[in-house]
Ligand SMILES: Nc1ncnc2c1ncn2[C@@H]1O[C@H](COP(=O)(O)OP(=O)(O)O)[C@@H](O)[C@H]1O
């Protein structure tokens with residue numbers, strides 16, 4: 001039976017969200033389903049702000065960063081009143097299935113909505129942070145790594161020229177996936193991650209020891225430290241000050257910031273976005289409800305929404321071990 005599917009993007013935007021929207025629209029077109037795009041995350045659901053999506057609207061979209069549906073954070077959506085209004089709006093539009101592309105907060109929102117709406121709800125992980133349990137990666141994560149690595153490579157050039165210490169802050173909210181991958185791929189010298197952080201004193205001691213050993217072996221050469229955001233008490237400038245007095249050297253802080261959220265998605269993100277979008281549509285009309293469609297070993301998988309946030313997702317052991325061997329504990 002022809003169905004009506006709605007899709008929205010919510011929370012931090014991530015490169016590849018557009019590729020996912022396109023896949024959803026094409027998969028719906030093939031099944032003769034009507035598809036609506038709600039605008040501005042959950043705000044669109046509250047304000048009944050939507051647009052009908054057709055193949056022409058998503059033409060040439062795969063390579064575009066951001067999201068044509070726009071995204072937002074919507075505090076109000078946490079209330080019962082908001083979820084009831086959203087449910088009434090979905091019913092008014094005769095929506096059978098809502099697809100939410102976003103992070104764990106957006107999935108909490110989807111679960112909240114499910115208490116007041118009988119339709120089918122499917123989440124698709126879209127966040128540069130990769131901090132969602134049950135999926136190997138999230139849409140946007142691989143592109144953000146590339147962006148961060150590209151920037152750190154550039155920092156390296158000037159760091160080498162001046163033989164300076166640089167501190168580079170990357171995003172990730174409270175997770176270290178982006179920091180760890182960017183630090184490894186850019187061959188940085190040290191990385192500070194929330195999952196491994198013990199204390200300010202222990203960290204400064206370790207950096208001090210690594211740096212003096214390195215200077216003893218190689219002289220006064222550049223040193224790049226990658227710092228995950230929201231980790232150091234007082235922020236990156238405080239850490240730069242401490243390192244400056246510890247090392248008696250110039251330390252320059254660089255915050256990569258929202259640049260990491262932009263740009264054309266890399267092929268890994270595009271392909272994952274297409275697979276997950278198409279798989280979500282294939283579930284329309286089935287008993288599957290309140291799940292995230294993620295990816296495990298290259299194949300779509302279905303994970304109950306609460307599982308995606310109930311436990312913090314662990315960093316890969318082998319990535320951490322490699323990092324320790326070649327970076328943080330290199331001279332230990
Ligand atoms: N506990 C919750 N109940 C209802 N809605 C929520 C809840 N947590 C988050 N949301 C909704 O999801 C939106 C996106 O969440 P946020 O944490 O900002 O981003 P992300 O989805 O990328 O993690 C929030 O602005 C809010 O509208």
Ligand SMILES: O=P(O)(O)OC[C@H]1O[C@](O)(COP(=O)(O)O)[C@@H](O)[C@@H]1O
Nearest residue numbers: 011012103127128129171172173261
């Ligand atoms: O754009 P904002 O609202 O300043 O949020 C910044 C946060 O969003 C992110 O870029 C993405 O996080 P979410 O996907 O969880 O929204 C985080 O890495 C960062 O901490």
